[in-house]
Amino acid sequence: MDEIRERWNKLGDEMQEKENSVTEIFSRDRSALLLARLNRKMKLGLIWNIVLMLLPVVAGVYHRQSTEMLWLLGGFFLMMLVNLLYSGNHYLTVRRSAFMQENSCRMLERYLKAVKGTLRFERVWSLFTIPLSLIMAILYTQLLRYDSFAEIRPESPVLIVTALLMVTAVPAAILWTGWSQRKAYGEEIRELREMIAMLSAPD
Amino acid sequence: MPAKKREEQFLQLMNHCSGILQKVSLLYTENEEERADLLQEIIYQCWRSFPSFRGESKPSTWVYRVSLNTALVYRRITALQQRELTLGVDQIADLPAEQREENPQRDALLQAIRCLPKTERMIITLHLDSYSNSEIAAMTGTSKGNIAVKIHRIRETLKKQLKEEK
Numbered sequence: 356m357d358e359i360r361e362r363w364n365k366l367g368d369e370m371q372e373k374e375n376s377v378t379e380i381f382s383r384d385r386s387a388l389l390l391a392r393l394n395r396k397m398k399l400g401l402i403w404n405i406v407l408m409l410l411p412v413v414a415g416v417y418h419r420q421s422t423e424m425l426w427l428l429g430g431f432f433l434m435m436l437v438n439l440l441y442s443g444n445h446y447l448t449v450r451r452s453a454f455m456q457e458n459s460c461r462m463l464e465r466y467l468k469a470v471k472g473t474l475r476f477e478r479v480w481s482l483f484t485i486p487l488s489l490i491m492a493i494l495y496t497q498l499l500r501y502d503s504f505a506e507i508r509p510e511s512p513v514l515i516v517t518a519l520l521m522v523t524a525v526p527a528a529i530l531w532t533g534w535s536q537r538k539a540y541g542e543e544i545r546e547l548r549e550m551i552a553m554l555s556a557p558d
Numbered sequence: 559m560p561a562k563k564r565e566e567q568f569l570q571l572m573n574h575c576s577g578i579l580q581k582v583s584l585l586y587t588e589n590e591e592e593r594a595d596l597l598q599e600i601i602y603q604c605w606r607s608f609p610s611f612r613g614e615s616k617p618s619t620w621v622y623r624v625s626l627n628t629a630l631v632y633r634r635i636t637a638l639q640q641r642e643l644t645l646g647v648d649q650i651a652d653l654p655a656e657q658r659e660e661n662p663q664r665d666a667l668l669q670a671i672r673c674l675p676k677t678e679r680m681i682i683t684l685h686l687d688s689y690s691n692s693e694i695a696a697m698t699g700t701s702k703g704n705i706a707v708k709i710h711r712i713r714e715t716l717k718k719q720l721k722e723e724k
Contacts, residue, residue, distance in 0.1 A: 358720065362664055362666075362667040366664050367581065367687070368577075370576065370581050377569075377572045377573055377576050377579060377597075377601060380598050381568075381572065388605050
């Protein structure tokens with residue numbers, strides 16, 4: 356074996372012996388890593404929101420001749436925009452504070468509060484947006500059949516389907532929102548709580 | 559995968575590849591403070607990209623790739639804040655004292671590698687850790703032939719420097 360490789364291998368052996376330091380660093384920076392994970396999930400939520408906002412935009416371009424259709428799609432767009440602005444604002448605030456401040460217990464508490472606040476808002480907001488989205492979807496299909504809102508006549512099959520969806524699909528979608536939030540953030544929030552408890556415990 | 563299990567797997571991998579992390583952080587920094595900083599950054603970046611690691615390449619190759627990319631970005635950022643790394647003989651004093659006294663031969667090799675340009679440092683690190691030319695070419699985005707030529711040149715440079723040191 357040549358001299359360079361021999362020296363290099365010796366260096367590798369020495370470095371490998373420093374095993375504990377990696378675990379130490381990881382444990383020390385666990386809170387930063389956890390916040391990064393939460394940030395990533397929140398960002399993903401915002402991306403989904405933006406994707407959903409694109410749907411009425413695309414439909415709007417397609418139906419650009421119909422003013423009433425544009426009003427309807429505009430309403431849906433605004434509804435999603437409110438959610439994006441609220442969650443986006445929260446996301447940027449917590450992200451900034453997480454990067455700018457020390458990984459102190461107070462910062463983690465603030466972060467937890469902000470994440471929970473955002474999730475609560477999304478849950479409450481979904482109570483309105485999900486039934487409203489259904490109504491808008493029904494109106495959209497009706498507008499495709501008739502030319503304007505004034506021409507739409509209540510039809511029994513449409514009313515029955517709407518009522519059925521209101522009592523089945525809407526509650527299911529609302530419950531799913533809560534469940535998916537728990538599934539997506541549950542573990543991180545629990546970890547964050549544990550970390551706060553650990554940091555605030557007296558020595 | 560549950561977070562706890564993922565964390566355990568990650569730590570296992572990091573400890574297994576601890577040598578790679580330490581070597582890369584040592585080769586791309588000037589002093590102990592920077593080294594600790596870069597090591598932390600590498601672990602953080604590995605943790606960030608860990609969910610996307612599908613096991614298509616060897617775990618050590620993946621760790622190498624993330625580590626080297628992080629080191630290159632780190633150097634680019636620090637170069638904006640300070641002069642580019644040009645480590646001279648006198649600057650080896652920045653290494654932790656106990657390591658310096660223990661192994662002057664190793665320090666000489668480190669010093670010689672650290673004086674190489676960033677990409678060449680990356681190539682020789684991978685080569686010395688027994689990665690094939692095609693693997694290095696894939697990781698660095700150059701051709702296999704080019705890598706072979708570069709390795710030959712780098713080895714000559716290193717040999718010359720180590721001979722001068724003697």
